[in-house]
Amino acid sequence: MKTRIKFSKGGVLRYIGHLDLMRYFQKAMRRADIPIAYSEGFHPHQRMAFALPLGVGMTSEGEYMDVLLDDDILKDSIYKTKGSDASDTSNGFDFKKACEALNQTMADGIRILEFAPLPEKSSKAMASVVRASYYVYFKKADFTNYDKLCEAQKSRFSNVPSMIIEKKTKKSVREVDLAPHIYEFETIIIDDALRQHMEKFLPDHENNGFLLNNGDPLIKLSLSHGSEENIKPDLFLSYLLQKDIDEVSTSIGCHRIELFMYDEEGALSPLIKNVKKQ
Amino acid sequence: MxxxxxxxxxxxxxxxxxxxxxxxxxxxxxxxxxxxLRYAFCFPDVYEIGMSHLGIQILYEMFNRRNDVYCERVYSPWPDLHAIMKEQHIPLFSLETQSPVRDFDFLGMTLQYEMCYTNILQILDLSDIPFYSKDRDETHPIFIGGGPCTYNPEPIADFFDIIYIGEGETRFDELFDLYIGMKKSGSYDRITFLHEAAQIEGLYVPMFYEVSYNPDHTIADFHPIYDDIPKTIVRQIKMDLDDSPYPENPIIPYLQVTQDRVVLEIMRGCIRGCRFCQAGMIYRPTRGRSLETLKKYAIEMLKSTGQDEISLSSLSSSDYLYLNDLLLFLIDECNKRKVNISLPSLRIDSFSLDVMDKVSDVKKSSLTFAPEGGSQRMRDIINKGLTKEDILGGAKEAFLGGWNKVKLYFMLGLPFETEEDMEAIPDLAEDIAMLYYDTVPKESRNGRCRITISTSFFVPKPFTPFQWATMQPAAEYKRRAHIVKDRMRSELNQKSISYQYHEPDVTLLEGIFARGDRRISRVIERAYNKGCFFDAWTEFFHKDLWDEAFREEGIDPDFYTMRERDIKEILPWDFIDVGIKRSFLEKEWENAAKGIVTPNCREKCSGCGIAKKGGGVCFENKN
Known part of the structure; x- marks a missing residue:
């Protein structure tokens, strides 16, 4: 059975890299006895795939991974539900119980937010991602401020037909036009609610002097991600503020809010489609 | 947190x-x-190495079972962070509570290899603790060391307040109770505490012992400065391993560490008595855990960690009495759980080949033999009870079973080594290659067989029969490696054989530390101050700086390496009683010279002296 997990990552675990996070989840699946499917061959590995790697230092409340469950193992699993009727979409698997068991064995900083079945014909999380939304905060007080951001928005973003910037990858340097890839850009002033929200993921922000107090500017961004074009927040800010990307990268912090796909009807949706809760 | x-x-x-x-x-x-009591437990190397060490995990578990003790971990910051911490004056911290090491009651350190000695000073330096025990006061943690290197503690003795000789399971409770008791009653002061600690069996407090030297730098006398502390320090042994703490819920690192798997320690000690091997002497008597205990630990640890691999830990695992039963149980359980078994090196026979066949990808794995000596003469000298027939027999069976890769490990620079012994190394590889082509018909061969020879240079260690042996100059080590290389090139099947050897520079420094005396601590300090640390990592080893350090201290390294010691000489570690008698080692040194083989502990007791401890293999058939 195809399933998808949504999780958050924050606190000190933001320093765990992508590969280490994968190994962490493989062990967590075993500890929680999730009836996960394994590949064939002499060194079987778990059928688990992440939607989009999260860089070291970034926090998130919108991470996804696909997990394939083995229906045969499920039959004898502690997560097998008793009576299942025809309207049951969960294939006799107790998602709620599994979610709780995983959360029991999570390290402080990672929470499983949702664990849901996927229709059999769904495409992989990695292939589905088209867009990602972020909060971008500032780590260094002298880097920029609210007024400068608004000014930059006016002169370099609003009603600008194209936004050309050099994008360096490991292999090449090429020019990209950011204009079609920025779906949302808003500068917000942090209030109580937003501060408290961010504190859940960055409880140590005060020790580090991050600008996450009431009145500090916070940028909300929604950018292209996935196979077509990958635009990271630091690239956009580098364009916007006309600063070197390395300087931008060390001066900002990114918090991923959500990953989006197009659903069967072609509508934009989070990677786990909102379903009516009974 | x-x-x-x-x-x-x-x-x-x-x-x-x-x-x-x-x-x-x-x-x-x-x-x-x-x-x-707050205890900071340090492994003086990078996290990935330190987290792979089972000993700390055992003691971490044991200490933290006490409600009045909190044991945390400390590792060496990598050079990139080291530079930042020095520049910004950031004190070294524990991982658990992220608090300064300086604030702990104890700083404990395990010394598993000599090349970590400069990292001892790195830890003290970053913690803002004086290097020398004599310079510390009530505000500093008690600095206690242990581990195999401390069986000759002298080169590092001046750095430590206490050195614990033996297995950690035995005396720590007593030491902690003493400390807590004195603190609570208000009677604590550092010197009084150390004086009391020095009376606990197995604990060595270097500052209470004095050494004097002869004009030729050998030791004239070694004695305690108080009458109420022991003249000899007796190694502590945990005889019943089933009745001892074990980390059933070990910490699971996020990073991929060196030993990234569940580790089952099946046995301590070794019955074999190879004359070069320190572990084979200092961990006597051989003691195993029971099959039932190990089965329980294996299941519990796989459940609590979610690890996908398990390995067995011991010396000479084939000598564990219940190995077959344990492996069959693990193969069954691990198949069910999709867990890999990482096998220890096993004596090659039909059972082990069958096991290897079941647990690993045949085509990829290679077979390992450690004959250590190339000729039978040399293997008799070192008491490696492995004959050419054993090796060829095992190899033949493996070739028939589909293997075609063989790894061979040898040592160069062993005592009494001749050119014939060196040439016998590639000759043995040649014999194995010939055997492959004779055994496996052309149509069933999967390409050439591949035989890899590795040699390391022998380092004489304390408490071995070779503790009196001389080492060789670096140029001589290189010459010997070239003899092996040249001979290999002349073999008929040279295309099936490859040869690797290590550079000798580190070997000689390791040799100095292994058998050094108290004068060495100043050289270590000087080398550290010049920028030496992480010496075990080739990229950070600076031979030139070490040479300078010896020169500036006026200490001749050759004194420690380039001479055979007289049997009558007082050796720096003679005051430690590891349980085996010096007379046994002397006899073994004589037997080595004559090429006389000593049987293993199960064949016949050779009277090493460990039987007086009342347990282990010495009493196996006496119930």
Whole structure:
């Protein structure tokens, strides 16, 4: 059975890299006895795939991974539900119980937010991602401020037909036009609610002097991600503020809010489609 | 625990910041204010190495079972972070509570290899603790060391307040009770505490012992300065391993560490008595855990960690009495759980080949033999009870079973070594290659067989029959490696054989540390101050700086390496009683010279002296 997990990552675990996070989840699946499917061959590995790697230092409340469950193992699993009727979409698997068991064995900083079945014909999380939304905060007080951001928005973003910037990858340097890839850009002033929200993921922000107090500017961004074009927040800010990307990268912090796909009807949706809760 | 010792700015700059954040699954969590004793346990190397060490895991478990003790971990910051900490005066911190090491009651350190000695000073330096025991006061933690290197503690003795000789399971409770008792009654002062500690069996407090030297630098006398502390320090042994703590919920690192798997320690000690091997002498008597205990630990640890691999740990695992039963049980359980078994090196026979066949990908794995000596003469000298027939017999069976890769490990520079012994190394590889082509018909061969020879240079270690032996100059080691190489090139099947050897520079320094005396600590200090640390890592080893350090201290390295010691000489470690008699080692040294083989402990007791401890293999058939 195809399933998808949504999780958050924050606190000190933001320093765990992508590969280490994968190994962490493989062990967590075993500890929680999730009836996960394994590949064939002499060194079987778990059928688990992440939607989009999260860089070291970034926090998130919108991470996804696909997990394939083995229906045969499920039959004898502690997560097998008793009576299942025809309207049951969960294939006799107790998602709620599994979610709780995983959360029991999570390290402080990672929470499983949702664990849901996927229709059999769904495409992989990695292939589905088209867009990602972020909060971008500032780590260094002298880097920029609210007024400068608004000014930059006016002169370099609003009603600008194209936004050309050099994008360096490991292999090449090429020019990209950011204009079609920025779906949302808003500068917000942090209030109580937003501060408290961010504190859940960055409880140590005060020790580090991050600008996450009431009145500090916070940028909300929604950018292209996935196979077509990958635009990271630091690239956009580098364009916007006309600063070197390395300087931008060390001066900002990114918090991923959500990953989006197009659903069967072609509508934009989070990677786990909102379903009516009974 | 959300406040880290390092700022985000630093963590984003250094390599692998996950080394420094703690918060792993199964980490011990306590309120430091609620305990009477805080213990920082250090492995003086990088996190990935230190986290792979089983000994710390055992003691971490044992210490944290006490409600009045909180044991935390400390590792060496990698050079990138080291530079930042020095520059910004950031004190070294523990992983659990991220608090300064300087604030702990104890700083414990395990010394597993000599080349970590400069890292001892790195830890003290970054913790803002004086290097020498004599320079510390009530505000500093008690600095205690242990581990195999401390069986000759002298080169590092001046750095430590206490050195613990033996297995950690035995005396720590007594030591902690003493400390807590004195603190609570208000009678604590550092010197009084150390004086009391020195009376606990197995604990060596270097500052209470004096050494004097002869004009030729050999030791004239070694004695305690108080009458009420022992003249000899007796190694402590945990005889019943089933009745001892074991980390059933070990910490699970985020980073891929060297030993990234569940580890089952099946046995301590070794019955074989190879004359070069320190572990084979200092961990006597051989003691195993029971099959039932190990089965229980295996299941419990796989459940609590979710690890996908398990390995067995011991010397000469084939000598564990219940190995077959244990492996069959593990193969069954691990198949069910999709867990790999990482096999220890096993004596090659039909059972082990069958096991290897079941647990590993045949085509990829290679077969390992450690004959250590190339000729039978040399194997008799070192008492390696492995004959050419054993090796060829095992290889033949393996070739028939589909293997075609063989790894061979040897030592060069062993005592009494001749050119014939060196040439016998590639000759043995040639014989194995010939055997492959004779055994496996052309149509069933999967290409050539591949035989890899590795040699390391022998380092004489304390408490071995070779503790009196001389080493060789670097040029001589290189010459010997070239003899092997040249001979290999002349073999008929040279295309099936490859040869690797290590550079001898580190070997000689290791030899100095292994058998050094108290004068060496000043050289280590000087080398550290010149920038030497992480000497075990080739990229950080600076021979030139070490040469300078010896020169400036006026110490001739050759004194420690380039001479055979007289049997009558007082050796720096003679005051330690590891349980085997000096007379046994002397006899073994004589037997080596004559090429006389000593049987293993199960064949016949050779009277090494360990039987007086009343357990282990010495009493196996006496119930």
């Amino acid at each position: 959300n406040k880290l010792a390092l700022s985000d700015d630093i963590l984003m700059r250094v390599e692998k910041s996950a080394r420094y954040i703690g918060n792993e699954i199964n980490m011990a969590k306590k309120d430091p204010a609620s305990v009477d």
